[in-house]
Amino acid sequence: MNQAPTDRTRIRRVATNAHYDSATLHAIIDDAYLCHVAFSDDKGTHCIPTACWREKAHLYIHGSNGSRMVKRLLESACCVTITHLDGLVLARSAFSHSMNYRSAMIYGRFEKVAGADARHAMEAFMEKIVPGRQADVRPGSDKEYAATTVLRITLEEAACKVRSGGPNDDEEDRDWPAWAGVLPFERARAAPVVDPACGLAAPGYVLRWPQG
Amino acid sequence: MNQAPTDRTRIRRVATNAHYDSATLHAIIDDAYLCHVAFSDDKGTHCIPTACWREKAHLYIHGSNGSRMVKRLLESACCVTITHLDGLVLARSAFSHSMNYRSAMIYGRFEKVAGADARHAMEAFMEKIVPGRQADVRPGSDKEYAATTVLRITLEEAACKVRSGGPNDDEEDRDWPAWAGVLPFERARAAPVVDPACGLAAPGYVLRWPQG
Numbered sequence: 045m046n047q048a049p050t051d052r053t054r055i056r057r058v059a060t061n062a063h064y065d066s067a068t069l070h071a072i073i074d075d076a077y078l079c080h081v082a083f084s085d086d087k088g089t090h091c092i093p094t095a096c097w098r099e100k101a102h103l104y105i106h107g108s109n110g111s112r113m114v115k116r117l118l119e120s121a122c123c124v125t126i127t128h129l130d131g132l133v134l135a136r137s138a139f140s141h142s143m144n145y146r147s148a149m150i151y152g153r154f155e156k157v158a159g160a161d162a163r164h165a166m167e168a169f170m171e172k173i174v175p176g177r178q179a180d181v182r183p184g185s186d187k188e189y190a191a192t193t194v195l196r197i198t199l200e201e202a203a204c205k206v207r208s209g210g211p212n213d214d215e216e217d218r219d220w221p222a223w224a225g226v227l228p229f230e231r232a233r234a235a236p237v238v239d240p241a242c243g244l245a246a247p248g249y250v251l252r253w254p255q256g
Numbered sequence: 257m258n259q260a261p262t263d264r265t266r267i268r269r270v271a272t273n274a275h276y277d278s279a280t281l282h283a284i285i286d287d288a289y290l291c292h293v294a295f296s297d298d299k300g301t302h303c304i305p306t307a308c309w310r311e312k313a314h315l316y317i318h319g320s321n322g323s324r325m326v327k328r329l330l331e332s333a334c335c336v337t338i339t340h341l342d343g344l345v346l347a348r349s350a351f352s353h354s355m356n357y358r359s360a361m362i363y364g365r366f367e368k369v370a371g372a373d374a375r376h377a378m379e380a381f382m383e384k385i386v387p388g389r390q391a392d393v394r395p396g397s398d399k400e401y402a403a404t405t406v407l408r409i410t411l412e413e414a415a416c417k418v419r420s421g422g423p424n425d426d427e428e429d430r431d432w433p434a435w436a437g438v439l440p441f442e443r444a445r446a447a448p449v450v451d452p453a454c455g456l457a458a459p460g461y462v463l464r465w466p467q468g
Contacts, residue, residue: 052299057323077355078341082294082303087264089301091294093339093359111269127305129290131449132385134462137394138378139404141385143289147305166350173344173353180434182349192351210451222392223458224451227465232444237343239422239436246435250346253439 052151053203063204066101072148072204073098076126077173081105081113083122090116096126097172102196103150104157104165114193117154124150124197131228135211136220142207144226150202154195162194176249264363265415275416278313284360284416285310288338289385293317293325295334302328308338309384314408315362316369316377326405329366336362336409343440347423348432354419356438362414366407374406388461 048064049055055062063069073079079096082089092113094105103124107114126148133142157165163184170178184192211224236250260276261267267274275281285291291308294301304325306317315336319326328334342356369377375396382390396404423436448462 052302057320077344078339078357080292080294080303080337080339082292082301082335084296084301088333088363089294089296089335090264091292091303091335091337091361093337093357095355108269121300123294123301123303125292125303125305127290127292131446132289134386134389135393138382138390138396139400141382141393143307145290145305149303151300170350170353174346174439177346178350181347181353182429182432182434184350188351210449217394218453220394221456222394223456223462224454225462226449227386227462228446228449230444230446232442234440234442237422237438237440241430242436244433244435250435250437250439 049203050201053149053201055203055205058207061205061207063206066199068204068206069148069199069202070098072126072128072146073103075128079103079105079124079126081117081122081124083113083116083120085116095169096124097169099165099168101199103199104169104194104196105154106166106169106192106194109191109193114195117195118156121151121153129229130208131226133211133226134224135217136213136222136224137217140211140213140217142211144207144209144228146204146206148202148204150197150199152197152201154197157194157196163189165194165196166192174249176247180247261415262413265361265413267415267417270419273417273419275418278411280416280418281360281411281414282310284338284340284358285315287340287358291315291317291336291338293329293334293336295325295328295332297328307381308336309381311377311380313411315411316381316406316408317366318378318381318404318406321403321405326407329407330368333363333365341441342420343438345423345438346436347429348425348434348436349429352423352425352429354423356419356421356440358416358418360414360416362409362411364409364413366409369406369408375401377406377408378404386461388459392459
């Protein structure tokens with residue numbers, strides 16, 4: 045990741061919340077299962093959610109060879125954004141209300157990952173989704189791999205914006221008699237739901253799921 | 257919402273998961289605090305997370321008058337996307353793995369909401385964030401309203417895609433000895449964090465927060 049922001053990635057609104065370091069960026073990506081990919085074509089600008097994962101200094105996605113998104117992303121530049129909502133910030137004045145969040149924006153162009161690298165990347169994806177799962181499943185066939193495109197984008201041109209902590213009321217509002225603080229969100233894991241046709245004992249990664 | 261998909265909103269990949277009805281669209285928006293807005297300018301295509309809320313058949317956002325996003329959205333078309341991740345779907349074959357989600361895409365152009373309508377919209381936003389909060393806070397001043405732009409986009413050209421339920425393995429994979437089912441996610445509410453400078457008793461909407 046480029047430590048110096050570019051003209052596109054320099055954050056101007058509440059610039060004190062900006063982060064341009066790889067550690068912050070990697071943590072935001074690694075905590076996500078989905079990103080939103082924005083790209084443009086002759087029908088307009090599109091914003092499509094898709095599964096993502098990271099290996100070293102690239103973000104990966106995949107799709108069917110024939111999908112519009114895959115075709116367009118190999119042809120032109122895009123913007124990939126990930127956002128985690130961490131809480132509602134209740135300030136004493138209406139306009140000082142805010143949200144706590146961690147977001148990352150990546151600008152660039154996807155490149156195709158082929159052959160053994162694509163297989164390796166898809167296995168890394170499974171490992172990210174559920175560590176330990178890969179060894180249990182019926183592996184992808186040559187035909188399945190041939191019908192799937194794996195894409196990656198470098199994390200060189202990226203920026204993060206993070207807000208955390210309590211409300212920041214202006215001095216003159218601090219005596220206003222309204223409760224102030226944060227109402228936090230968490231991504232929780234609920235009890236696994238077994239396929240009715242599955243008679244197998246739950247493996248460790250399923251048993252451990254609700255505890256995270 | 258237009259019940260018939262347009263060329264842009266017709267879902268082609270797993271078209272059985274497509275929904276074009278207002279009830280599905282409204283439920284997805286109403287369950288969200290954030291959307292991703294994609295738009296293009298001379299620096300490329302951008303994808304920016306921002307708070308959103310709905311009133312009747314419009315999605316609303318707001319921003320500082322001077323923000324790039326506000327300026328661009330008043331000049332050109334965009335795509336607004338909301339995605340809720342509900343679970344990881346573990347199938348018996350690697351390539352049949354999926355995610356459960358609810359997503360909505362809206363195409364169109366934002367228009368500016370002014371005067372009393374903007375005040376009403378911002379109060380509806382507060383009511384969405386925390387019902388009952390508006391009565392407690394120091395209301396927005398004329399100066400604060402004047403510095404803020406409220407925008408809305410019609411929900412006429414929109415599409416939803418929803419996946420729910422268990423894995424769909426191909427017939428020939430159904431005897432593969434891998435556990436199959438869903439690992440669900442939930443957006444949980446954690447205990448409120450009071451501002452250390454706040455000595456007031458927590459109001460009902462804060463006391464009730466952790467229970468949703």
